[in-house]
Amino acid sequence: MDRDQRAVARSTIRDVSRLAEVSIKTVSRVINNEKYVTQETRARVEAAMSRLGFQPSFAARALAGHRSHQIAVICDNPNPWYVYEVLYGTRSRCQRDGIRVIAQPYDRASPALLDDVTSLVDQVHPDGLVLTPPGCDDIRVLNELARRKVPMVRIQPGIFPEMTASVQIDNVQAAYDMTRHLLDLGHRRIGFIVGDRAYAVSEQRLNGYMRALGDAGQRVEMELIQQGTYEFGSGAKAAEQLLKSGEPPTAIFASNDEMAAGVLSTAHRLNISVPKQLSVAGFDDAAFAQLVWPPLTSVRQPVRLLAEEAAGLLLTKPGVNQSIKIAYELVTRESTAKA
Amino acid sequence: MDRDQRAVARSTIRDVSRLAEVSIKTVSRVINNEKYVTQETRARVEAAMSRLGFQPSFAARALAGHRSHQIAVICDNPNPWYVYEVLYGTRSRCQRDGIRVIAQPYDRASPALLDDVTSLVDQVHPDGLVLTPPGCDDIRVLNELARRKVPMVRIQPGIFPEMTASVQIDNVQAAYDMTRHLLDLGHRRIGFIVGDRAYAVSEQRLNGYMRALGDAGQRVEMELIQQGTYEFGSGAKAAEQLLKSGEPPTAIFASNDEMAAGVLSTAHRLNISVPKQLSVAGFDDAAFAQLVWPPLTSVRQPVRLLAEEAAGLLLTKPGVNQSIKIAYELVTRESTAKA
DNA sequence: TAAAATCATGACAACGATATCATGATTTGC
DNA sequence: GCAAATCATGATATCGTTGTCATGATTTTA
Numbered sequence: 001m002d003r004d005q006r007a008v009a010r011s012t013i014r015d016v017s018r019l020a021e022v023s024i025k026t027v028s029r030v031i032n033n034e035k036y037v038t039q040e041t042r043a044r045v046e047a048a049m050s051r052l053g054f055q056p057s058f059a060a061r062a063l064a065g066h067r068s069h070q071i072a073v074i075c076d077n078p079n080p081w082y083v084y085e086v087l088y089g090t091r092s093r094c095q096r097d098g099i100r101v102i103a104q105p106y107d108r109a110s111p112a113l114l115d116d117v118t119s120l121v122d123q124v125h126p127d128g129l130v131l132t133p134p135g136c137d138d139i140r141v142l143n144e145l146a147r148r149k150v151p152m153v154r155i156q157p158g159i160f161p162e163m164t165a166s167v168q169i170d171n172v173q174a175a176y177d178m179t180r181h182l183l184d185l186g187h188r189r190i191g192f193i194v195g196d197r198a199y200a201v202s203e204q205r206l207n208g209y210m211r212a213l214g215d216a217g218q219r220v221e222m223e224l225i226q227q228g229t230y231e232f233g234s235g236a237k238a239a240e241q242l243l244k245s246g247e248p249p250t251a252i253f254a255s256n257d258e259m260a261a262g263v264l265s266t267a268h269r270l271n272i273s274v275p276k277q278l279s280v281a282g283f284d285d286a287a288f289a290q291l292v293w294p295p296l297t298s299v300r301q302p303v304r305l306l307a308e309e310a311a312g313l314l315l316t317k318p319g320v321n322q323s324i325k326i327a328y329e330l331v332t333r334e335s336t337a338k339a
Numbered sequence: 340m341d342r343d344q345r346a347v348a349r350s351t352i353r354d355v356s357r358l359a360e361v362s363i364k365t366v367s368r369v370i371n372n373e374k375y376v377t378q379e380t381r382a383r384v385e386a387a388m389s390r391l392g393f394q395p396s397f398a399a400r401a402l403a404g405h406r407s408h409q410i411a412v413i414c415d416n417p418n419p420w421y422v423y424e425v426l427y428g429t430r431s432r433c434q435r436d437g438i439r440v441i442a443q444p445y446d447r448a449s450p451a452l453l454d455d456v457t458s459l460v461d462q463v464h465p466d467g468l469v470l471t472p473p474g475c476d477d478i479r480v481l482n483e484l485a486r487r488k489v490p491m492v493r494i495q496p497g498i499f500p501e502m503t504a505s506v507q508i509d510n511v512q513a514a515y516d517m518t519r520h521l522l523d524l525g526h527r528r529i530g531f532i533v534g535d536r537a538y539a540v541s542e543q544r545l546n547g548y549m550r551a552l553g554d555a556g557q558r559v560e561m562e563l564i565q566q567g568t569y570e571f572g573s574g575a576k577a578a579e580q581l582l583k584s585g586e587p588p589t590a591i592f593a594s595n596d597e598m599a600a601g602v603l604s605t606a607h608r609l610n611i612s613v614p615k616q617l618s619v620a621g622f623d624d625a626a627f628a629q630l631v632w633p634p635l636t637s638v639r640q641p642v643r644l645l646a647e648e649a650a651g652l653l654l655t656k657p658g659v660n661q662s663i664k665i666a667y668e669l670v671t672r673e674s675t676a677k678a
Numbered sequence: 679t680a681a682a683a684t685c686a687t688g689a690c691a692a693c694g695a696t697a698t699c700a701t702g703a704t705t706t707g708c
Numbered sequence: 709g710c711a712a713a714t715c716a717t718g719a720t721a722t723c724g725t726t727g728t729c730a731t732g733a734t735t736t737t738a
Contacts, residue, residue, distance in 0.1 A: 022717080023717065024696095025720095028697095029717090031695090037717085057462065057695065058398075060402050060693070061694080061695055062723090063398040063696085080424070081420075083426075101441070119394055264632060291571050292600070352724065363688090370725090377686070395725070396724055400725055402692095402726090403693055683734100683735080685732105687733100689731105692725100696721105697722075697723100698719105698720090698721080701717085703717100704714080704716095705712100707712080707713090708712105
């Protein structure tokens with residue numbers, strides 16, 4: 001409470017070294033947790049640091065060393081929940097190591113993406129990059145970054161899986177499981193709404209759906225498959241197509257929760273009761289999956305965990321192109337029921 | 340496209356100065372758009388910069404100058420949409436000026452908030468800070484930041500409005516208008532769900548509700564006012580209290596959209612038709628207000644714009660404690676109708 | 679037209695850390 | 709018991725910019 005009111009000028013490593021009566025290099029060793037410092041010296045330096053309220057300057061460390069102690073998250077995803085989870089996950093893992101997170105939000109498919117990402121890298125020299133779809137599948141971006149040799153981890157990459165480290169869930173299997181779930185409930189005509197083809201996961205989820213039908217000895221009927229954009233409106237429209245057709249499905253599986261919400265709204269509008277007359281399933285288990293009526297059955301994609309693991313790879317094994325698979329979870333709620 | 344493949348080592352201001360045959364100081368002048376550089380010299384330097392693909396190092400600029408060219412957004416709000424909008428708004432305004440955005444996500448009410456914010460400021464020395472509720476009303480944080488003389492702008496501050504620059508909407512008037520809207524539709528018993536009292540806007544919205552009733556010559560009945568937490572579940576529970584009481588309301592106004600969604604779910608569960616038997620209104624107009632059924636009538640809080648203005652203040656008038664008021668908008672959708 | 683003001687540029691120190699290399703003390707290996 | 713390895717520390721150069729101040733050229737002012 002009675003902190004020094006004049007303490008506006010911050011203290012530097014030199015002040016610490018004077019107070020602790022050691023060289024600045026030794027202080028630097030303590031800051032960076034290097035070995036070759038005796039217990040006693042370390043304690044003296046730490047005492048001096050905390051007495052002075054010393055905080056090392058990121059700018060100076062970045063300039064002198066070869067690390068910036070910052071990692072950047074390139075997020076061009078239109079889904080607020082997704083971006084939020086990626087950010088919190090990354091940050092939570094980085095906090096332990098004293099690494100800062102730079103968020104670089106983009107409008108998806110902005111033509112400036114390439115230039116922005118490269119200038120970010122050239123200006124800030126981040127220690128690593130976390131990339132999310134759809135930007136993580138932009139080959140020009142990947143090439144430029146590879147040329148600069150920045151360690152990067154992609155979340156749910158769609159192309160060239162070996163090109164970088166990555167963290168992902170098995171989208172094919174997840175969609176397979178959800179379809180299987182609907183089949184087990186007795187549904188035979190199951191509609192499917194495909195997501196935006198710019199995202200690699202869209203194909204994967206479609207594949208899972210088709211395989212599950214195949215394994216169950218069912219024919220894949222093309223009129224049961226509608227193209228969407230991952231947006232609410234596209235889900236509503238697709239549902240209308242499906243439900244107004246001659247032989248409407250008794251269940252609809254949308255490739256994400258927003259489109260599933262669209263399906264729900266169409267059902268309401270057409271006075272079709274969910275889940276009595278129609279089962280609806282989504283994908284992602286975004287926060288709002290529980291806010292709609294009825295609460296959505298969905299596949300929980302643990303985005304925060306994916307981001308934490310991505311950051312972990314960046315911090316512990318920079319440059320190693322390892323791939324981690326994370327478990328998903330099928331969450332059944334009230335939007336699906338027996339046929 | 341035939342970029343130099345060996346260009347792994349980045350070029351520095353010195354390389355540019357050699358190529359353009361000027362001093363490094365002159366290059367620096369061009370980078371920073373200072374005057375006292377002839378058109379001709381400037382052109383030569385710019386040509387050299389682009390030929391070399393030169394990007395100034397943030398670390399070196401921050402170390403040598405008194406600006407870091409970075410601003411930090413302190414976001415400890417639990418609402419993904421809100422954080423997303425703040426981030427995009429801030430970034431979009433900063434991009435023009437070549438300023439980077441550091442996102443510092445926190446768990447709300449984390450005890451580490453104070454230490455984290457101060458160490459961020461001491462380590463990174465951001466040119467400014469954007470603060471959002473509820474963190475922006477933490478007096479310890481405000482004091483520490485003021486002591487460090489960091490320019491800051493608060494979005495929707497609740498306490499000490501004169502202490503920093505700020506950007507906000509008129510929450511009292513907005514809630515007043517929404518209540519008025521419900522009154523105009525013929526509703527006489529209007530329930531209200533208060534938000535978490537840790538947020539200053541909660542009181543303001545309650546005030547608006549009460550004033551509108553008062554101005555309409557109505558008594559404020561305490562049993563029509565329920566306490567919520569801004570979370571979905573609290574809205575659902577509050578709605579149950581209201582609807583199962585002896586004399587249930589014909590309309591419910593929730594202090595945010597999540598709680599309004601909770602009201603909708605309770606209505607569905609109790610088989611009360613919205614808006615026929617019950618009108619429901621929310622606040623924020625978050626993205627998912629349109630994803631629920633029926634789509635929510637709400638007050639559009641232009642968060643992205645608020646953030647853009649906040650960043651604008653930081654960049655154009657750092658240190659000036661100006662306060663900007665932004666217009667809100669009442670958005671009527673299908674969740675409200677005549678009594 | 680001389681003095682003052684403004685313009686255009688450059689030399690060099692400084693910012694606050696880390697990297698390299700040197701040095702002497704202590705421990706280890708045979 | 710002596711060379712070699714390891715440990716603990718420090719002196720000093722360095723990272724790539726901006727800030728300060730100096731200098732001469734050009735324009736404005738009285």
